[in-house]
Amino acid sequence: MTILDGKKISNDIKNEIKAEVDKMKANGEKVPHLAAVLVGDDGASLTYVGSKVRSCERVGFESTMVRMPHTTSELELLKKIKELNKNDDIDGFIIQLPLPPQIDTQKVLLAVDPSKDVDGFHPENFGKMALDMSTFIPATPFGILELLERYDVDTKGKHTVVIGRSHIVGRPMSILMSRKGWPGNSTVTLTHSNTKNITQITSQADIIISALGVPNFLKAEMVKDDVVIIDVGITRVEDDSHPKGYVITGDVDFENVSKKASFITPVPGGVGPMTIAMLLKNTLLAREQRRNP
Known part of the structure; x- marks a missing residue:
């Protein structure tokens, strides 16, 4: 069993990006500039945006955090987005959800x-992705592809089961894993809350990508030997024995499923760190597309 170490791979990617940025600086070129818009004071969002800002500093990007109060109107936010769209100094920005x-x-x-749209959420970018055209791939699916590629996981002709149909992870992963190329060229089954006999489906899967958000949903009896497991789920579960009062748990019963898996992502430390790296x-x-349209 091989752990798909997202923390290590994300650090490798950040080091590669920093090397590119250092070359830009040496040549007197403008470095990439990422902005993040945060409306309100949600604790998890604050933590996540703060992590993005620190990652920008690490690789040498410029970064801007736009803070707006919880009472911000839709019109006010749209006006701010229009400003960012027109600001030539900013290469990409995200709206924190x-x-x-x-x-x-x-x-x-x-x-x-x-x-x-470096989050890859705009319908134009999603449509280009579906048509296998060059575009921004949503950061979490992009990170999953990178993990599969860097660990040389064979996907050609495999049966991939995706659990969850969100526009952010599940649906784009079903498209990407079926595309021509690698990682891809697999036969994909997309399952969700209304899927019947899900155990029958997952037990036939060579690769399972779970983005359901239900702690320990995927059990050992639901998978076959040598399965590849990508666990996208991340849920806080109360645990009085832990110093923080909670533990971070994925969709997969890691302790038991890992005994049958050939590759598996841990939670935390698997897909999570890859998301910011791919952003x-x-x-x-x-930045490169704006410089060389």
């Missing part, structure tokens, strides 16, 4: 300039 209830998330994401990579790509 979730947004307050008074704001239509879909309308906001549609307002982002697709050429600066940085998308920002670098955005």
Whole structure:
């Protein structure tokens, strides 16, 4: 059994990006600039955006955090997005989700300039991804592909089962794993909350990508020997025995499933660290595309 170490691979990617940025600086070129818009004071969002800012500093990017109060109106946020779209100094930006209830998330994401949509959420970029055209791939699916590639996991002709159909992970992964190329060329089954006989389906899978958000959902009896497991789930589970009062748990019963797996991602330390690394990579790509349209 091989651990797909997202923490190590994400550090490798950040080092590679830093080397590229150092070359830009040496040549007197403008370095990539990533902005993040945070509406409200959600604790998890603050932590995540703070991590993005620190990662930008590490690789030599410029970064801007735009803080807006929880009471921000949809119109005010759309006005800010318009400003960022027009700001030539900013190569890419993200809108940290979730947004307050008074704001239509879909309308906001549609307002982002697709050429600066480093999250890969805009329908134009999603459509290009579905058509196998060059575009920004959503950061978490992009990170999963990178893990599979760097650990040389064979996907050609394999049966991949995706658990979860979100627009952020599940649905894009089902498209990417079926595309021509590598990682890809697998036969994909997309399962969700209304799927019947899910154990029958997962027990036939060569690769399982779980993005359900249900702690320890995938049990050892639901998988076959030598399965490849990608656990995207990340849930806080209360645990009084732990100093923090909780533990971070994935969708997979790691202790038992890992005994049958050929490759498996841990939680934490698997897919999670890859998301920020690939957001940085998308920002670098955005900078290069703006320089060489």
